[in-house]
Amino acid sequence: MGDVGYLDRDGYLYLVDRESDVIKSGAHKVSTLQVEAALYEHPSVAEAAVVGVRHPVLDRVIAAAVVTRSPVTAADLRMFLMDRLARHELPSRLLFVAELPKNHLGKVMKSRLRDLLERPADGST
Numbered sequence: 001m002g003d004v005g006y007l008d009r010d011g012y013l014y015l016v017d018r019e020s021d022v023i024k025s026g027a028h029k030v031s032t033l034q035v036e037a038a039l040y041e042h043p044s045v046a047e048a049a050v051v052g053v054r055h056p057v058l059d060r061v062i063a064a065a066v067v068t069r070s071p072v073t074a075a076d077l078r079m080f081l082m083d084r085l086a087r088h089e090l091p092s093r094l095l096f097v098a099e100l101p102k103n104h105l106g107k108v109m110k111s112r113l114r115d116l117l118e119r120p121a122d123g124s125t
Contacts, residue, residue: 023052025060028088035062035091038084044072049100049108053093053118063093063117065100093117 005014023030032050039048047067052060066077074094081090101112 023050023060023062025052025055025062025088026058030062030089035064035085035089038081038089039064039066039077041084042072042077042080044068044070045077047100049110049113050091051110051114051117053114055092061092062089063095063114064091065095065097065113065117067097067099 007013023032030052032052035050036048039045039050045066046069048064050062050064053063055061074096077094078090095117097116101109101116103109
């Protein structure tokens with residue numbers, strides 16, 4: 001496990017994601033950082049974190065927890081993301097939360113977030 005990146009034609013190294021944060025969904029590999037970056041482009045999104053959650057057929061699907069700074073619906077956010085992400089990168093589950101679970105250093109605790117997102121939906125997404 002380590003970092004995922006690429007070299008450009010000039011030999012510059014670009015780090016794209018952590019290997020542990022790349023989600024394998026069906027035949028696709030999805031970068032959590034790319035999905036999070038698209039979420040952050042929406043003016044109502046204050047914070048966002050993306051993880052893969054279990055799926056009976058695809059193994060994992062994309063799920064996102066979002067803290068908003070102004071009201072936005074899941075449908076509006078999905079429409080916004082459709083112009084920025086491929087279909088297989090779109091979150092299957094969107095959960096609006098008051099705050100993301102973080103450790104004492106302020107880093108999002110993705111394992112706790114995954115547990116939260118894998119709970120049965122309560123109609124919020």
